[in-house]
Amino acid sequence: MSSGDTLLKVEGLSTYYGSVAALNGISFEVKEKQVVTLLGSNGAGKSTTLKTISGLIAPSAGKVTFCGEDITKMPAHEIVMRGLVHLPEGRHIFKDLTVKENLELGAYILKDKHELKRRLKRVYERFPILRKRRRQPGGTLSGGEQQMLAFGRGLMMGPKLLLMDEPSMGIAPLIVRDITNIIKNLHEEGTTILLVEQNAKMALGLADYGYVLDIGSIVLEGNGADLRKDEKVVKAYLGG
């Protein structure tokens, strides 16, 4: 697949919680090597979108295509095997497991133990603090360290596409800059990223392309640079 090909395509996706529609037939796409962001206020349907794509929630209508394959009805654990990795909101570290065990579980789908060691080494090189804390239970890490662990665990899966849900949530402002840099580095290395953020400033600073979600529908889309200048976006999300 050459650069610029569509990696993820979402068409007319609708998701219901009981009889309440959380998503109303949204469509968007993520091209290879892009960072695409989904913006929106609380309850706009951002997390629901990611959960539906990764198979945690079943959609009531629409289609999700990843690398040309229809994954709409595939169970979550099979979607991961195709390289679509979802880092959920709130980091979801296994608190009683050690840092190392958390990372090892990231490579659960990997059968090759040498590859597991290679990936573990690379994660430790990228996040030296995780190597230092490898024997500690994940629950004893600080918020920022837990986010590093969540990233590291995601990278253990060998992602083609990373879905990130609010990586800056609950993180000290100084550390948010580190997180921004990590995402930037991943992007430069060629990882494709779909980023959901309430911190629109951070997200638009990183994104090649963005979509604005409001009450389950996409109301605006455009290049990252254009959205940063868009009056409505500035007013609603950038505190202009």
Place this chain on the structure above:
Amino acid sequence: MFSTWELILQQLVNGLILGSFYALIALGYSMVYGIIKLLNFAHGDIYMTGAFVCLTVFGALSRAVAGWPGIILSIVAAMFLAGILGYLTQRFAYRPVLGAPRLSLLITAIGVSLVIYNAVMVITNSQPLFFVSGLDNSAGIQVGNITITYIQMILLVVSSVLMIGLTLFIGRTMIGKAMRAIAMDQDTCRLMGINVNKIIGLTFVIGSALAAIAGGMACVYYGNVQFNMGYTMGIKAFTAAVIGGIGSIPGAMLGGILLGLLEAIGTQFLGSSWKDVFAFGLLILILILRPNGLLGRSVVERM
């Protein structure tokens, strides 16, 4: 004549054996509770079923393979069939109600227990069956006035090996790590490619197989099998799991052994009809002091 100390030591040996039974069964309770928060009241009946399969297979084999080889084969068959039974209860009774309120799950477990219990009662016509192993149950080592039979030693070795093996399995293997992770956060496990239903099924299979080994050991040790043998054993093992800290694997082992020893001491000092009063009285005391059980813990968390 026996001195008091010799009697106590002899009782402790007996208590250790009894405790091994409790521990092996408590492990299944604790593993299942840990992973899906279900008090599987049918677990005692799985133990009873294991004992029946063992007895039946041993009877069928008796002309061809007798003694220990026959016993081992029968226990393997019991593990296999009890494992399947445990998986089936999970697949068809518990999985459909996993999303329902916890009480529905509990009632389902009681229902499953009654089904197995009554089925075996009908099949055996409510009669106890006798397991004639042909082994010498009194042969053993004599230290002073204390006897440890060879059968007791084998039971202790077998249950120790099983407990060490299970601890290593849960602690070291990827599947063991996945089991612990599922206990904490199922959705995140799915996102990491873990087939949660498969691992839950496997947990039932392992727990049931352990109970079946205990059932097979009961055949050899007690020599008889009855449809209601799982009831008391189930309650006791459940108690052991709670004392140790339900959900904790080492806790189940510790709780089982402790309960066995307490009962033995109670028997020694108060007589067998008071042993439960003594043991459970102390257990209530333990729970007042440590409501999460001896090894039940709450990890310090930071956000």
